[in-house]
Amino acid sequence: MSPNFRIAFRFLTAKKRAMLMSLSCTVLGVGLFIVTQATTSGFEEFFVKTLLGTDGAMRIEDRIQDTLRSMEVAGSPDFQIRQREGVKYIEGVEEPQVIMDTVRSFANVRGVSAVLRGNVQVSSSFKTEDAQVFGIKLEDHRFVSELERKITTPEGLGKFQESAGSALVGRVLADRLQLTVNESIVINVRGESRRYVVAAIYETGVRDIDKTRIYIDLAEARSLLRKPTGATFLQISLHDPKRARQEAAHMEEVLRHSVRPWQEREKEWLSVFRALSVSSAITVTVFTLIASLAMFNTLAMIVLEKTKDIAILRSMGYERRDITRIFLWQAAIVLAIGAIVGGIFGAAVSWGVSLVPLPINTLFKTEHFIVALSPWHFVQAITTAVVMVMIASLVPARRAARLEPGDIVRGTAQ
Amino acid sequence: MSTSLHAVSAAPVGDFALRCSGLQRYLGQGDGRVHVLKGVSFEARRGQVYAIVGPSGCGKSTLLYLLGLLDQPDGGDIEINGQRMSNRDDFARTAARGAHIGFVFQFHFLMLEFTALENVMMPMRKLGRLTAPEMEARARMLLDAVGLGAKTHRLGTQLSGGEQQRVAVARALANQPSIILADEPTGNLDVKNSTLVFDLLTRLAKDNGQAVILVTHNPEIAQRCDVTRPMRDGLFV
Numbered sequence: 001m002s003p004n005f006r007i008a009f010r011f012l013t014a015k016k017r018a019m020l021m022s023l024s025c026t027v028l029g030v031g032l033f034i035v036t037q038a039t040t041s042g043f044e045e046f047f048v049k050t051l052l053g054t055d056g057a058m059r060i061e062d063r064i065q066d067t068l069r070s071m072e073v074a075g076s077p078d079f080q081i082r083q084r085e086g087v088k089y090i091e092g093v094e095e096p097q098v099i100m101d102t103v104r105s106f107a108n109v110r111g112v113s114a115v116l117r118g119n120v121q122v123s124s125s126f127k128t129e130d131a132q133v134f135g136i137k138l139e140d141h142r143f144v145s146e147l148e149r150k151i152t153t154p155e156g157l158g159k160f161q162e163s164a165g166s167a168l169v170g171r172v173l174a175d176r177l178q179l180t181v182n183e184s185i186v187i188n189v190r191g192e193s194r195r196y197v198v199a200a201i202y203e204t205g206v207r208d209i210d211k212t213r214i215y216i217d218l219a220e221a222r223s224l225l226r227k228p229t230g231a232t233f234l235q236i237s238l239h240d241p242k243r244a245r246q247e248a249a250h251m252e253e254v255l256r257h258s259v260r261p262w263q264e265r266e267k268e269w270l271s272v273f274r275a276l277s278v279s280s281a282i283t284v285t286v287f288t289l290i291a292s293l294a295m296f297n298t299l300a301m302i303v304l305e306k307t308k309d310i311a312i313l314r315s316m317g318y319e320r321r322d323i324t325r326i327f328l329w330q331a332a333i334v335l336a337i338g339a340i341v342g343g344i345f346g347a348a349v350s351w352g353v354s355l356v357p358l359p360i361n362t363l364f365k366t367e368h369f370i371v372a373l374s375p376w377h378f379v380q381a382i383t384t385a386v387v388m389v390m391i392a393s394l395v396p397a398r399r400a401a402r403l404e405p406g407d408i409v410r411g412t413a414q
Numbered sequence: 415m416s417t418s419l420h421a422v423s424a425a426p427v428g429d430f431a432l433r434c435s436g437l438q439r440y441l442g443q444g445d446g447r448v449h450v451l452k453g454v455s456f457e458a459r460r461g462q463v464y465a466i467v468g469p470s471g472c473g474k475s476t477l478l479y480l481l482g483l484l485d486q487p488d489g490g491d492i493e494i495n496g497q498r499m500s501n502r503d504d505f506a507r508t509a510a511r512g513a514h515i516g517f518v519f520q521f522h523f524l525m526l527e528f529t530a531l532e533n534v535m536m537p538m539r540k541l542g543r544l545t546a547p548e549m550e551a552r553a554r555m556l557l558d559a560v561g562l563g564a565k566t567h568r569l570g571t572q573l574s575g576g577e578q579q580r581v582a583v584a585r586a587l588a589n590q591p592s593i594i595l596a597d598e599p600t601g602n603l604d605v606k607n608s609t610l611v612f613d614l615l616t617r618l619a620k621d622n623g624q625a626v627i628l629v630t631h632n633p634e635i636a637q638r639c640d641v642t643r644p645m646r647d648g649l650f651v
Contacts, residue, residue: 003536003539003540006539007525010525010527010528011527013527014527308521308523309525311484311523312519312523312524312525313536314484314508314511315482315484315511315515315517316511316512316517316536316537316540316585317508317509317511317512317513317537317540317541317589318508318512318540319504319505319508319509320504320508322540404484404485405484405485406479406480406484406485406486407485409475409479409484409519409597410441410475410476410479410485
């Protein structure tokens with residue numbers, strides 16, 4: 001144990017009340033920082049998981065076609081006219097099978113599914129609602145969504161798999177139409193009506209989806225929407241969804257189709273979560289600010305009370321930097337204890353918060369607070385506390401070091 | 415390094431441990447500025463005990479702090495063991511204090527959160543010449559020498575005034591300095607304890623060939639010193 005640390009520890013323990021005040025503020029600052037970050041990132045992660053399980057990690061939507069002018073330039077190397085190249089987006093995927101085969105060759109791709117979408121009206125014996133038909137091939141779609149796990153009725157997907165005349169209806173839409181399994185619905189497109197049996201009811205938790213989407217077999221959808229070829233989009237799931245941006249850029253180059261990663265598709269919501277996270281971090285940083293002020297106050301008091309001790313130490317050969325270190329060690333001791341206790345406090349409160357009932361059924365579905373503790377939350381909380389408390393401690397520490405021993409002793413002796 | 419109290423004499427008795435010449439010091443600012451020391455010169459030999467006496471405000475303590483490198487003169491030179499210190503930076507003066515000078519102050523100035531043993535070990539820990547067991551052995555030996563061998567683990571607050579001053583003497587001797595500076599070391603003690611502390615200080619210092627310079631108002635103490643230097647109005651008379 002270094003002499004400076006030993007002295008710092010004794011100085012600190014001699015001021016128990018002030019030290020406990022600084023310590024409790026540090027514990028609160030670190031702990032609440034962790035709690036707020038764990039809850040905001042918990043909701044964000046849950047939202048991301050929900051949308052990945054529903055709409056996949058990426059979507060291939062439109063074919064990219066070079067404009068005529070730029071093709072001419074590209075095809076005629078003699079003409080070196082420098083101008084911005086234009087592109088045109090042609091809606092939908094014309095050759096879904098070819099694109100799907102190519103997409104499957106990407107190592108990170110877990111699954112790919114062609115989806116044909118169309119606006120329809122759906123009627124039950126009770127009422128009529130606007131909806132969207134999603135034509136899917138179940139064996140492909142199983143790999144790109146968690147639809148199977150979102151089925152809330154005990155029948156599961158068995159009937160949907162067996163019968164082309166069946167449909168999967170979202171929970172909200174089913175409630176609005178007062179539908180149950182095995183009841184029939186009529187889907188109306190451009191004056192043509194077809195009857196389907198409700199094979200199962202699903203609930204993703206995302207209200208907009210559960211209110212509008214009806215899943216039917218892809219071949220049936222082609223017939224209903226009169227689109228014998230092509231797909232509205234291809235839904236892709238990845239082994240590592242975090243790499244969606246890179247994969248999308250790569251695929252776009254290879255496939256000459258517009259590829260949208262989930263980060264871009266949901267960027268509005270993601271930015272809301274980011275803003276919430278930052279704002280809550282700023283709010284709880286007030287506790288850390290109070291901790292740093294308390295530390296400043298404690299050290300300033302100790303400097304005032306220990307001027308004689310500072311003079312003694314200086315007379316014994318302790319340098320100015322030793323005095324600075326003695327006071328910074330005091331801050332470091334409070335910080336170390338505060339970080340450990342604050343970390344435990346933060347983890348415990350986060351766990352407690354995760355038990356708090358909180359029914360949500362709009363952006364996603366949950367019954368409780370969602371918490372996602374990450375080592376990064378601890379690192380961020382402790383780094384914030386260290387920076388703020390150490391900066392606040394520097395002032396009294398440097399003041400103590402600047403004290404002239406002669407002035408102190410003379411003031412006492414005369 | 416030996417931990418024996420008697421194995422210290424770095425130089426034969428008679429050598430100058432400390433010299434100063436033409437020391438000037440002003441204190442205060444503006445209209446309140448006072449010329450406290452007006453060109454004081456002084457020498458201290460090893461193994462000798464010096465008393466600086468004089469009325470309050472004559473500059474005795476100011477001179478002592480200058481000699482102890484706790485303060486900077488406005489003019490004049492100070493030499494510690496032949497090395498000119500008055501023009502050195504804070505780092506060099508601090509190092510010289512730790513290695514060559516031991517202080518005993520009037521108000522004991524023990525660090526009260528620490529035991530007697532820890533107080534005596536404090537300068538040794540900073541100097542770092544000895545290992546931890548050697549430091550402890552030397553601190554115990556010094557506390558034994560000042561008659562506090564049985565109270566090594568008492569906190570400063572658990573010791574009487576006389577005991578605290580004896581711990582301060584032991585601490586001043588901890589790094590085997592060549593110079594002991596004492597500012598009214600008995601000023602706060604009763605007659606019995608004054609005699610005890612003075613005898614202790616002079617005996618241990620003489621045994622180790624250290625120069626002892628003490629500021630005192632006590633004429634009996636001054637009489638018992640080898641050399642008495644009376645001061646008045648910032649000058650020796």
